[in-house]
Amino acid sequence: MTYEEVTVALHDAISKDDTLLIENLIAELQLADLAEFLLHETSEATLKLLTHLPLEQRAEAFAYLEHSKQAEIAEQMSEVGLTQLFTRMNSDERADLFNLLNEDRQQSVLRRLAKEEREDLRRLASYEEGTTGAIMTSDYVTVPAEVTVSKALEIVRQTAPNAETIYQIYIQDSEQRLVGTVSLRQLILAKPGADLDQLMTTDLVTINVHEAQEEAARKISRYDILALPVLDDHERLVGIVTYDDAMDVAEQEATEDMHKGASVGPLDESFGKASIFNLYKRRVNWLVLLVFANILSGAGIAFYEETIETYVVLVFFLPLLVASGGNAGSQASTLMIRGLATGDVGARDWGKLLGRELLVSVSLGLTMAATIAGIGFWRGGWDIAQVVAYSMLAIVIVGSMIGMSLPFVLNKLGWDPATASAPLVTSIADIVGVLIYFAIATSILNIGMA
Amino acid sequence: MTYEEVTVALHDAISKDDTLLIENLIAELQLADLAEFLLHETSEATLKLLTHLPLEQRAEAFAYLEHSKQAEIAEQMSEVGLTQLFTRMNSDERADLFNLLNEDRQQSVLRRLAKEEREDLRRLASYEEGTTGAIMTSDYVTVPAEVTVSKALEIVRQTAPNAETIYQIYIQDSEQRLVGTVSLRQLILAKPGADLDQLMTTDLVTINVHEAQEEAARKISRYDILALPVLDDHERLVGIVTYDDAMDVAEQEATEDMHKGASVGPLDESFGKASIFNLYKRRVNWLVLLVFANILSGAGIAFYEETIETYVVLVFFLPLLVASGGNAGSQASTLMIRGLATGDVGARDWGKLLGRELLVSVSLGLTMAATIAGIGFWRGGWDIAQVVAYSMLAIVIVGSMIGMSLPFVLNKLGWDPATASAPLVTSIADIVGVLIYFAIATSILNIGMA
Structure with a gap:
């Protein structure tokens, strides 16, 4: 059966409440696929279906659901059922769910948990969103330095059921400071009687618990590590971030940067599920702000009203010239923003990059000036051809320089460089473009008329 | 010592050729950081420095370098040195390097390799770029189904030194078809005498060797797996893709989509290192194409020359109105493109999404019409206020609909939806915006004058 067929049959089985068929069909699906199927089901149907899964898998499938849905379902569950789920979820996902509950529910869950789990949950749930602390898990394996390899393996076996990964140990x-790591691979290959402190790596990549989660993702990707140890301000190990969470963070960050690049605010929920009001809210601010920016373009045009009345043909080239500056600028700013985000370029490279961009934009500007000169001659003679060619060259160069610089300036000011969105760069380039165009036009045409 | 201090001292030590100091400093660095440092060094200095590393680490550090640099260094290495490097590199990275060599060098390397490695290299190097085959590795661990857990562990120990991961087995x-997988975690926790075929998972996530590499990355991220098995057309296991390669692919794809979103073609090299000519080449085509699109806007304006001559005030609002349509359209297309890329929305959701976008864009359009109406009244009285308000509403709605639809239409045609870049959407929205604006203006102002 294909995924499509299974989901159609499953939807059917749920409405008929056919327990046996439901259980057979669930077994056909990967949990991630089951969670996708549940996206389109009501929270009642989802809850009903989840109860058909053994507790272990129920907790795993639950973690794949969207946060808003998790909150809905948690509200409908009994206290006992919810607490059961809490005990089986990974510590990081559990903390996220905890923060979605109302205070009464939080208290009742806490009361029912064992002391150790309660403290762990409270601690993980307390880190601010966006920090590494908010995505780390406390389910990792630790061993003391003074044991042998075989003793370490025994400890790993004992703690494995509760650990998110046992591949990095x-x-x-004695003061809980991290002194080394060893991989399960190293343990398996080492002699059972060897000393752990001889085997372990002490040259560690770590992160502070308060650092941004994208920095954690970047480190995992850069150093190709399975799990990144997280330290508090006293160098004590307080958690780990695993590669799968890093992949999710990297995807989220890329999505956010792309949205910002089109001047859309962060959505907090998936685009597919976002409400009309939420989409409106995330888009309207910049749109209205940009209206005011564009009024400046209009004011620039109004300033040259006389020139326009004498040469209405100039208006024909207006959209084309200002759009070209905006387009070249968007290209430059996008290249720069992504370069900064992936760490490909740094703030200190600005001078070098600006110099290169100057040469690139002169080449682009010359090509485009040559393209447009012919049309200018055809519509308005030699003078107009000169005006549009010079304007194009100047506008493309200036637009590119603005696009390349704006992300850097924002970065220097401590803002997210991705705020230099295509619409913002385009608007600024438009204003400058209008002024350049009419300044060149006024100057050349007056000379031509003299 | 901080990273900065180490690199400064290292640069110094290289110029002085101080072998002992070089080796001490290298030991302070993670290999990924060493590779970053080498980015800014000449290929001669890089080669010299690499020879200070033991072969194992040399191969690993080499793999972190950019492809263009790898090719340069490989050319300067002796045949023996290069072959040594080949034998120690991961099979996937080795195949990439092989494809960078000229034919003579390829032949001399092949001659020096053992038969098995030679065939493996030839096979991996033969997959087309962009396919899963081109990023997979053949360094994985296999065991037969009929063994016990302890025998399986023994096989894992024996093959571990050559495997990229031993955490998924x-x-x-007998016909090399994949029948199951087992994790090292399962093996460690199982009773040594248990049968492997009882323990293994048979419900597998796999990918065909010819599928796109971003699909492999998507599966690894979606199913939270460490390594994805790759099958040929006869369901035989031919390789695996590991999570770290998937992270690199996801980052590359996001970068490519962002660049496309600003109408920049794929760069093939990092932005930081790209040549002026390469940047020019990747940017000029779309810029020139968009000039021709924008000529249509100009033609639209020319068509309404009489209206403009009567009401020059209309030109004041022109940049503002057309930019707003473009901005709303870019927002919509970016949301849609990223939604399609992450699998958040699918092609069949179009109808639903278009309906929602209609409501969102009506709300956005009304807000912006209200914003602009006052300015219209101030600049040109009641008639102009009406013209700009109605135009704004219509332009924002139409721009948003275009932005939401274009990625879908491109997707249906089998193109990359990311081709619906902000500049393209903006240009189309501009043309439509000019026509809407002057059509509404002509209609309302004629009525007003009658």
């Missing part, structure tokens, strides 16, 4: 000193 | 039948 952490070694702490 | 693959079980093949």
Whole structure:
């Protein structure tokens, strides 16, 4: 059966409440696919279906659901059922769910948990959103430094059921400071009697718990590591971030940067599920702000009203010239924003990059000036051809320089460089473009008329 | 010592050729950081420095370098040195390097390799760029289904030194078809005498070797797996893709989509290192194409020359109105393109999404019409206020609809939806905006004058 067929049959089985068929069909699906199917079901149907899964898988499938849906379902569950789910979820996902509950529910869940789990949950749930603390898990394996490989393997076996990964093992000193790591691969290959402190890596990549989560993702990707140890301000190990969470963070960050690049605010929920009001709210601010920016373009045009009345033909080239500056600028700013985000270029490269961009934009401007000169001659003779060619060259160069610089300036000011969105760069380039165009036109045409 | 201090000292040590100091400093760095440092060094200095590393680490550090640099260094290496490097590199990275060599060099390397490695290299190097085959590795661990857990662990120990990961183990039948997988975690936790075929997972996530590499990355991210098995057309296991390669692919794809979103063609090299000519080439085509699109806007304006001559005030609002349509359209297309890329929305959701976008854009259009009406009244009285308000509403709605639809239409035609770049959407919205504006103006102002 294909995924499509299974989901159609499953939808059917739920409405008929056919328990046996439901269980057979669920077994055909990967949990991630089951969660996708549940996206389109009501929270009642989802809850009913989840109860057909054994607790372990129920907790895993639950974690794949969207946060808004998790909150809905958690509200409908009994206290006992919810607490059961809490005990089986990964510590990081559990903390996220905890933060979605209302206070009464939070208290009742806390009361029912064992002391250790309660403290762990409270701690993980307390980190601010966007920090590494908010995505880390406390389900990792630690061993003391003074044991042998075979003893370490025994500890790994004992703690494995509760750990998110056992492939990276952490070694702490008596004050809980991280002193080394060893991989399960190393343990498996080492002699059973070897000493762990001889085997372990002490040259560690770590992150502070308060650092941004995208920095954690970047480190995992850069150093090709499975899990990144997270330290508090006293160098104590407090959690790990695993590669799968890093992949999710990287995807989210790329999505956010793309949205910002089109001047859309962060959505907090998936685009597919976003409400009309939420979409409106995330888009309207910039649109209205940009209206005011564009009024400046209009004011620029009004300033040259006389020139326009004498040469109405100039208006024909207006959209084309200002759009070209905006387009070249958007290209430059997007290249720069992504370069900064992936760490490909840094703030100190600005001078070099600006110099290169100057040469690139002169080449682009010359090509486009040559393209447009012929049309200018055809519509308005030699003078107009000169005006549009010079304007095009100047506008493309200036637009590119603005696009290349704006992300850097924002970065220097401590803002997100991605705020230099295509619409913002285009608007600024438009204003400058109008002024350049009419200044060149006024100057050349007056000379031509003299 | 901080990273900065180490690199400054290292640069110094290289110029002085101080072998001991070089080796001490290298030991302070993670290999990924060393590779970053080498980015800014000449290929001669890089080669010199690499020879200070033991072969194992040399191969790993080499793999972190940019492809263009790898090619340069490989050319300067002796045949023996290069072959040594080949034997120690991961099979996927080795195949990439092989494809960068000229034919003579390829032949001399092949001659020096053992038969098995030679065939493996030839096979991996033969997959087309962009396919899963081109990023997969053949360094995985397989065991037969009929063994016990302890025997399986023994096989894992034996093959581990050559495997990229030993955390996921693959079980093949006699015809090399993949029948199951088992994780090292499962093996460690199982009773040594248990049968592997009882333990293994048979419900597998796999990918065909010819599928796009971003599909492999998507599957790894979606199913939270460490390594994805790759099958040929006969369901035989031919390789695996590991999570770290998937992270690199996802980052590359996001970068490519962002660049496309600003109408920049794929760069093939990093933005930081790209040549002036390459940047020119990737940007000029769309810029020139868009000039021709914008000529249509100019033609639209020329068509309404009489209206403009009577009401020059209309030109004041022109940039503002057309930019607003373009901005709303860019927002919509970017949301849609990223939604399609992450799998958040599918082609069949178009109708639903278009309906929602209609409501969102009506709300946006009304807000912006209200914003602009006052300015219209101030600049040109009641008639102009009406013209700009109605135009704004219509332009924002139409721009949004174009932005939402274009990625879908391109997708249906089998194109990359990301081709619906902000500049393209903006240009189309501009043309439509000019026509809407002057049509409404002509109609309302004629009535007003009658």
